[in-house]
Amino acid sequence: MVGDQPALEAEAGVDHVVDRTAGGEGVVGLPVGPARVGVGIDLRVDDLQVGCPAAEHPPHRPDLGAVEVLEHGILKVRVGRVTGRHRLSVLARERLVEAVDQRGVGGRVAWHAADRIRDRAAACEHGTAMGQPRRKRELGRGERVLPGVWRLRLPLPWPGVPHVNAFAVRAGEGIVLFDTGMATEDGQRQLELALAQVGFRLEDVSLVVCTHAHTDHYGLAAPILERAECELWMHPAWEHIRGMIDDPDGSLDRRIEVARQSGVPAKALERYEESRRGGNTGIVRAVEPDRELVPGVEVETDLGSWQVIETPGHAPSHVCLHQPESGLVISGDHLLGRISLFFDYGHTPDPVGEFIGGLDEVDKLGHTTLCLAGHGRPFRDIPAKVEGNRAELAGHLDRVRAALGGEPRTAFEIVGELVGPENYNPAMAAWGLQIALAYLDHLALLGEVEEVEGSDPRRWRLT
């Protein structure tokens, strides 16, 4: 079949599907077949564009005849022939909601994405007559990435970060578990559910390896170690999290004081305190590593041994793991498919500088193929992602410099410019303040900015 025949086909026997929530407005998924696009809420055919986001392949609106409403907002999209390598994107209302790598296969296209649409489609089916999707509660999900490697996608209670990934890698009779998921009310059950889907139980875990000591990657370590009677390996600089676990009130007090000194208004501080005080810490309890995960230590699996690369910055304890023969990298939050920078502020003098050093370390790895990231789907082209992170970071630093072009300002005053006024909301502000403070420290160490002596709240200016 040639010409304008639909060219979307699945690779034999593989259920390649992608889905993504677009700003809480709708869900678009692309199963294969002829591609079906599951659309929640009020997205309409006219809202969709399908195309390649690369400049030479501008997105094009599909021929309306090629889009068909199936049921409950599930659209069937027929896309014309695609040859060569592309990233095929689906845009809803000008916003990119999904992009997947495409590979031409004998004149056909195979989807290269691993998620499944089942639960999203179910959410659509449960939508009301008004088209409001009543989201089914997300469940932990396990899926094979490669022979002997499974992704465990675990729900998170955070808006904007719906899941965290743990990875199970076969090691003899059992599995090494990289990261744990967060200790939410039913976090452990979700992990067990995801493991069960790929044929394992907690008792099969022979070793827990944490990429870093953040709640979503380390929170369930304690109960897993108890059930599996195995060891925990983690970087020695994990203590930054201990204060939050052992003394959540004191640690919240300190964060509020930093925010006050950074110019956050009293009302916003009150709201923040109300939402946090007495809340769940996300970590069952502090457990010390049995072995310190530092360069030279190797994690043995059936796939081969994994080497430790120190990549602090996102968190002081952050490491990536590299399997040299297969080229796989377990990247935690150091590299994500959708670039999102975060620096755990206040534990080390220059988390931004540390993060840049970590990017250089990943760059040196030589053979890399697939990145198993802590959030989102695995992705290829790790060097391009490193470069993307550098560019994002350079852009942020430029925005901070530009924001300090006039009168001295507080960290809080530059957050709006940093995250972009269109993205500004309370959750973004909390994230933005952390990274703004980290950038100010970084630029101060470079001698580019200085704190105005004796200012309270603290104000900064260019030198």
Ligand SMILES: [Zn+2]
């Ligand atoms: Zn993290």
Ligand SMILES: [Zn+2]
């Ligand atoms: Zn994370």
